[in-house]
Amino acid sequence: MDNSKTFWLPEKASTFVDTVDPAFDLYLWISIFFFGLIVILITVFTVKYLRRRPDQLATAQITHNLTLELSWTIIPLIIVMGLFFLGMKGYLHMRVAPSGYMQVNVKAQKWSWGFEYPSGAINDTLVVPVNTPVKLVMTSRDVLHSFYIAAFRTKADVIPNRYHALWFQATRTGIFPVQCTQYCGTNHSYMLTAVKVVEQEAYNEWLATASDPGKGKTPAEFGAILYQKRGCSACHSVDGSKAVGPSWKGLFGRQENCGAGGMIMVDEAYIRESMMVPTAKVVMGYQPVMPIFKGVLSEREIVALIEYIKTLK
Amino acid sequence: MIAHVHHENINYLKASKGLKNWLVTVDHKRIGMMYLASILVFFVTGGTFAGLFRFELWSPLKNFLTPDQYNQFFTLHGVIMVFLVVVPGIPAALGNFILPIQIGAKDLAFPKLNLTSLYLYWIGAAIALYSIVAGHADQGWTMYAPYSLSRNPSVLWMMVAAFILGFSSILTGLNFIVTMHNMRAPGMTWYRMPLFLWAMYATGIMQIFATPVLAITLILLLMENFFGIGIFDPALGGDPLLMQHFFWFYSHPAVYIIVVPGFGITSEIIACFAKKDIFGYKFVAYSSVAIAIIGFVVWGHHMFVAGQSELADSIFSFLTFFTAVPSAIKVFNWTATLYKGSIDLKTPMLYALQFLFNFTIGGLTGIILAILSVDIHLHDTYFIVSHFHYVAMGSTMIAFIGGIHYWWPKMTGKMYNETVGRTAAILVFIGFNVTFFVQLIMGSQGSPRRYYHYQDQFQIYHQISTVGFVILAAGLFMALFNLIASFFNGSVAPKNPWGAKTLEWEEADSPPVLYNFKETPVVTHGPYAFETEKA
Ligand code: HEM
Ligand SMILES: [Cu+2]
Ligand SMILES: [Cu+2]
Numbered sequence: 001m002d003n004s005k006t007f008w009l010p011e012k013a014s015t016f017v018d019t020v021d022p023a024f025d026l027y028l029w030i031s032i033f034f035f036g037l038i039v040i041l042i043t044v045f046t047v048k049y050l051r052r053r054p055d056q057l058a059t060a061q062i063t064h065n066l067t068l069e070l071s072w073t074i075i076p077l078i079i080v081m082g083l084f085f086l087g088m089k090g091y092l093h094m095r096v097a098p099s100g101y102m103q104v105n106v107k108a109q110k111w112s113w114g115f116e117y118p119s120g121a122i123n124d125t126l127v128v129p130v131n132t133p134v135k136l137v138m139t140s141r142d143v144l145h146s147f148y149i150a151a152f153r154t155k156a157d158v159i160p161n162r163y164h165a166l167w168f169q170a171t172r173t174g175i176f177p178v179q180c181t182q183y184c185g186t187n188h189s190y191m192l193t194a195v196k197v198v199e200q201e202a203y204n205e206w207l208a209t210a211s212d213p214g215k216g217k218t219p220a221e222f223g224a225i226l227y228q229k230r231g232c233s234a235c236h237s238v239d240g241s242k243a244v245g246p247s248w249k250g251l252f253g254r255q256e257n258c259g260a261g262g263m264i265m266v267d268e269a270y271i272r273e274s275m276m277v278p279t280a281k282v283v284m285g286y287q288p289v290m291p292i293f294k295g296v297l298s299e300r301e302i303v304a305l306i307e308y309i310k311t312l313k
Numbered sequence: 314m315i316a317h318v319h320h321e322n323i324n325y326l327k328a329s330k331g332l333k334n335w336l337v338t339v340d341h342k343r344i345g346m347m348y349l350a351s352i353l354v355f356f357v358t359g360g361t362f363a364g365l366f367r368f369e370l371w372s373p374l375k376n377f378l379t380p381d382q383y384n385q386f387f388t389l390h391g392v393i394m395v396f397l398v399v400v401p402g403i404p405a406a407l408g409n410f411i412l413p414i415q416i417g418a419k420d421l422a423f424p425k426l427n428l429t430s431l432y433l434y435w436i437g438a439a440i441a442l443y444s445i446v447a448g449h450a451d452q453g454w455t456m457y458a459p460y461s462l463s464r465n466p467s468v469l470w471m472m473v474a475a476f477i478l479g480f481s482s483i484l485t486g487l488n489f490i491v492t493m494h495n496m497r498a499p500g501m502t503w504y505r506m507p508l509f510l511w512a513m514y515a516t517g518i519m520q521i522f523a524t525p526v527l528a529i530t531l532i533l534l535l536m537e538n539f540f541g542i543g544i545f546d547p548a549l550g551g552d553p554l555l556m557q558h559f560f561w562f563y564s565h566p567a568v569y570i571i572v573v574p575g576f577g578i579t580s581e582i583i584a585c586f587a588k589k590d591i592f593g594y595k596f597v598a599y600s601s602v603a604i605a606i607i608g609f610v611v612w613g614h615h616m617f618v619a620g621q622s623e624l625a626d627s628i629f630s631f632l633t634f635f636t637a638v639p640s641a642i643k644v645f646n647w648t649a650t651l652y653k654g655s656i657d658l659k660t661p662m663l664y665a666l667q668f669l670f671n672f673t674i675g676g677l678t679g680i681i682l683a684i685l686s687v688d689i690h691l692h693d694t695y696f697i698v699s700h701f702h703y704v705a706m707g708s709t710m711i712a713f714i715g716g717i718h719y720w721w722p723k724m725t726g727k728m729y730n731e732t733v734g735r736t737a738a739i740l741v742f743i744g745f746n747v748t749f750f751v752q753l754i755m756g757s758q759g760s761p762r763r764y765y766h767y768q769d770q771f772q773i774y775h776q777i778s779t780v781g782f783v784i785l786a787a788g789l790f791m792a793l794f795n796l797i798a799s800f801f802n803g804s805v806a807p808k809n810p811w812g813a814k815t816l817e818w819e820e821a822d823s824p825p826v827l828y829n830f831k832e833t834p835v836v837t838h839g840p841y842a843f844e845t846e847k848a
Contacts, residue, residue, distance in 0.1 A: 005758065007754070008754060008757045008758070009757055009758065010758050010759045016686075019686050020686050020687055020689070020690050023684055023686055023687050024681070024687050024690075024757070027680070027681050027684060027687070031677040031681070034641075034673070034677065035673055035674065035677060038644060038645075038648055038669065038670075038673050039670065039673075041648050041651075042648055042651065042666060042669060042670070045648070045651035045652055045654070045656070046651065046656050046658070046666070049587070049651065049652070049653060049654050049655060049656050050656050050657075050658070051588075051655045051656055051657040056588075056655045056846065057588055057655050057843065057844050057845055057846040058587065058588045058589045058653055058654045058655050058843060058844075058845055058846065059653045059655075059845060059846050060653040060845060061589065061590045061843065061845055062590075062592060062649075062652065062653065063590050063591075063592065063593070063594065064592065064593050064594075064595075064596075065592075068649070069593050069596055069642070069646075072641065072642060072645040073638060073642055076637065076638050076641040076642075077638050080634035080635075080637050080638065080680065080683075081634065083634065083680065083683075083684050084630060084631050084634050084683075084684075086684065086686075087630060087683070087684035087685040087686045087687060087688075088627050088630060088631075088685050088686075089686075090685065090686030090687075091617075091623075091626065091627075091630075091685035091686045091689065092623060092627075093686075094686060094689060095623050142459075143459050143460040143463070144457055144458075144459070144460060144553060146618065146693060148693075148759075148761065150690070150758070150759025151759075153689065153690040154689060154690070155618050155689050155690065155692060155693070156618050156620075157618050157619045157620055159547075159553060159554070159619075159620055160459065160547040160548075160553070161547040161550075162547075162620065164620045177768065179759075179761050180761070181692070181693035181694065181761040181762075182457070182693060183384075183452070183453050183455075183457070183460065183763045184460060185384070185451070185460060186380050186381055186384065186451075187380060188384075188763060188764070188765075189380070189761075189763070189764035189765045189766040189767065190380075190766055
């Protein structure tokens with residue numbers, strides 16, 4: 001598929017292109033037809049019936065013709081009703097996000113955009129995975145703004161004291177401008193950012209880094225933070241007390257009784273496996289309730305958590 | 314008897330002399346001329362601001378205006394052009410002058426009210442300009458809250474101005490409607506009224522019903538400002554969308570207040586210069602009225618991305634499509650009127666034909682904006698800017714200028730230079746379309762409106778547009794100087810230079826006497842009762 005811009009429309013990068021562009025093109029041809037018809041008729045009549053003698057009169061006075069008048073009432077009516085349904089159908093699709101979307105909260109203010117991810121990441125450009133529905137829940141800290149991505153054919157006003165949502169699904173990777181289209185004062189035209197569409201893995205990487213509250217810390221320190229932020233603390237203690245899951249105190253190097261799995265020496269590989277596939281080896285005396293963290297924790301986070309556990313002697 | 318010259322039988326320009334006599338006149342013709350002069354002054358002023366920021370847009374970086382100056386200039390341009398030029402324009406200037414003569418009356422029903430409306434117009438204009446300049450207002454003519462509220466008291470004064478100007482419009486509309494109901498000459502039945510009058514009638518209705526909404530908005534703003542009642546301001550718990558609803562509830566009908574008078578002029582000119590009865594007179598007459606009525610229920614189409622419910626958006630879209638149908642009917646009717654006519658491409662006719670061309674583009678670009686899914690993309694881009702310039706400038710102002718040329722011999726008693734007039738008309742046509750057609754492409758490519766700084770890819774469009782502006786301005790000044798020059802050295806206009814069939818041409822002198830007619834005319838035929846060539 002050719003994603004580059006055409007004479008009329010900008011480059012294409014979201015599923016809405018399939019909704020908007022065909023409607024635009026169809027309408028363009030309808031317009032060209034009617035406009036051409038009018039211009040040709042005017043030209044032909046003007047040339048043909050041009051006054052050549054000063055006293056020349058009209059050759060006929062035709063004041064009405066019911067068939068003609070009804071036809072140019074009814075035909076346009078039918079056409080515009082068709083256009084209405086076409087537009088409404090596309091529009092309802094554009095307004096209702098499909099289930100399974102990923103949500104990002106958007107905060108607009110004079111003259112910048114803030115994007116807040118559920119993971120806690122906060123960024124000034126919007127980074128999203130390709131081929132995934134993304135829903136933006138937007139609000140403004142001051143005046144009206146409007147969030148517009150031309151390549152995605154979507155736009156919505158951002159309103160103070162209100163949440164206004166918009167969704168899209170990017171169809172290819174790339175960087176596309178995000179512009180403010182509601183006048184908001186001096187630097188309205190500089191209220192510009194970008195949406196960066198990346199592959200899912202790159203997105204996960206990015207999200208991990210962006211969500212990185214452990215920036216500038218050792219892996220072990222970062223692991224301590226993740227222990228809290230990732231919710232491990234809900235089930236694992238670090239002081240030896242028993243909770244939903246085994247305590248991490250003195251875990252590294254310990255011999256663990258995994259029932260049918262036999263006695264196991266806790267090392268890096270085992271800890272990693274416990275996070276990725278917790279049910280692979282379930283420790284005796286515990287229920288297999290540990291959530292799967294595969295795809296949630298980044299490589300960096302896994303390492304950090306392992307390093308943290310190692311320090312808990 | 315011989316030596317005694319009746320004061321009433323002197324032409325209205327000479328009936329009395331001196332500025333003071335003009336300022337206290339109740340003669341609809343003089344009031345019309347004063348409106349015309351004021352409106353043209355504002356048109357040139359508004360156009361000058363447009364020129365300034367068009368040159369600023371020559372490149373995406375700073376040329377000679379700061380962002381704040383740019384924003385203030387487009388605000389000045391928009392407010393002047395909308396509230397002081399195109400909304401009052403045709404009715405106040407040409408309507409005032411022509412309407413009573415076309416129905417065979419001596420004056421409007423309430424001449425003093427008419428003078429009052431002129432003074433209200435001047436007061437409103439002064440307040441509007443003062444508030445923008447003194448308040449450094451930059452909120453645009455749309456005045457959306459809460460940004461505009463941060464510009465107080467400027468926005469309050471702008472509302473006061475809009476309210477006073479609105480009142481002026483209401484008085485004019487009321488005056489016209491009463492006059493048309495009560496003062497038609499013997500034999501002037503409704504269906505013998507020229508289509509210009511039907512257009513004035515439809516406009517009058519809209520002025521009377523839409524404008525009070527401005528007053529309500531003003532009162533609400535005042536309550537918010539002085540008593541801290543949260544209405545529009547989210548900081549006080551108000552709803553900024555409400556302000557948009559109020560604004561467009563007035564301003565959408567206002568766009569038809571703007572364009573319907575242009576329909577009227579176009580009908581007159583086409584009939585006269587094709588020597589043809591208008592095809593489908595009743596369709597054309599009633600479609601103006603239909604537009605006036607439907608125009609009241611479509612305001613929400615300006616708010617498709619503003620946060621309305623899906624249901625509201627769908628209903629507004631649906632209704633908007635119905636305004637397209639009467640507009641289409643008119644274009645087809647005017648085109649059909651040319652068929653088998655005797656077409657004379659005089660200056661007014663050149664403007665009427667450009668009107669047809671531009672209005673077709675303006676209407677077609679309006680319909681695409683009513684297609685919900687597509688409007689999400691086009692809203693608040695240059696596409697919108699282009700659309701409404703095709704209707705407001707390309708249609709209404711073009712019809713206005715055509716009308717001025719058409720009635721100039723009647724109003725001033727002078728003929729302008731036809732060659733210069735036509736040349737100017739052609740320059741205006743080229744200039745206008747070069748300026749605004751590229752904006753359609755720029756807009757659908759995704760260039761937002763009200764942008765001081767823009768992406769490099771749009772530079773070429775901006776430059777073409779600015780070149781178009783220069784051509785347009787050249788054409789407009791040429792037309793203006795041609796008209797002004799005719800005052801001094803134009804040949805004397807005959808009573809009916811175009812061979813038209815309406816009363817102002819057949820019965821009134823050029824220029825008309827003080828009370829328009831020496832004796833009350835009796836109407837015996839329709840407005841476009843042209844004969845046919847004998848075979
Ligand atoms: C064929 C009939 C027309 C239709 C269907 C139509 C439709 C529309 C729509 C849907 C919009 C809103 C677009 C948006 O903001 O996203 C719009 C904007 C506008 N239209 Fe039209 N329109 C028509 C004729 C006119 C006429 C005759 C005028 C008169 C001068 C006019 C003046 C305007 C103005 C001033 C705006 C927007 C201004 C702004 O946002 O600052 N339109 N039109
Ligand atoms: Cu903005
Ligand atoms: Cu509208």
